[in-house]
Amino acid sequence: MKKNTKARSYVGKEVFIGIDVHKKTYTVVARFEEEVVKKWTTKASPQSLAQQLLKYFDGATIYSAYEAGFSGFVLHRELEAHGIQNIVVNAAGIEVAVNNRVKTDKRDALKLATLLEAKRLKGIRIPSEEEEAHRLLSRTRKQLVGDCTSVKNKIRMKFHQFGLIDADETREMTHKLVTETLANSPSKELAIVITAYWSVWKKFRRRNQEN
Structure with a gap:
């Protein structure tokens, strides 16, 4: 056949x-x-x-x-x-x-x-390209704020670990506070670590302000 x-x-x-x-x-x-x-x-x-x-x-x-x-x-x-x-x-x-x-x-x-x-699927709403771009900007800004907070908390924990601040210290980790606390650093290694963290924080903050 x-x-x-x-x-x-x-x-x-x-x-x-x-x-x-x-x-x-x-x-x-x-x-x-x-x-x-x-x-x-x-x-x-x-x-x-x-x-x-x-x-x-x-x-x-x-x-x-x-x-x-x-x-x-x-x-x-x-x-x-x-x-x-x-x-x-x-x-x-x-x-x-x-x-x-x-x-x-x-x-x-x-x-x-x-x-x-079988017509058993339901689609989600598709955002416009403008909405998607705005959402990206909003989420990035939120992420950068979270990153800034995370870095500052790491600095706070290091200061507490080496007895430079009290466990219940609630002051904002400002440039002035970090600089003054670093002046009492017990080692250059800690100063290097904190300076590196602070440099990262400033970059995150600058990017957040740009966005």
Whole structure:
């Protein structure tokens, strides 16, 4: 019997794509009419993946999904720009079978594609690029404030460790206080350590003021 080698047509049909995102690669699984029709791994290039999907499933309405995480929304925006209907989902909201908790890249991508096809995935709200930039600035400022506090607490602990301040000392670790306390340092090594911490604190503070 002659084997049918005619290529499958996706024109006017719906294809569902699950994407497991990693730093260097994307693992992709495609489902069509309740069966897996393609699995592959490609470099983590949003534009390249979008072009692949349009090439492999020419003429189809393409739906895709990936988990929210470190990769942000660049991939989402690129897929949408190419006419691919993508959602980003919260990992905590993805169904996990009791007897199927082993995670692999292909299994995770398959799960996303399967649930997407079954309409059992809900996307999170995607911030605008302006909102994302503002959020980055706000979070960075908060992190820098936390870093400043952490460094000052380390200085305070060192001073207390060597008996230079009382355990219940509550004064702010200002430049004046640090300088005066260092004048009574019992060793040059401690002075070097505190000076290094204080230098770091000043850098954090300057960056915080710039932001």
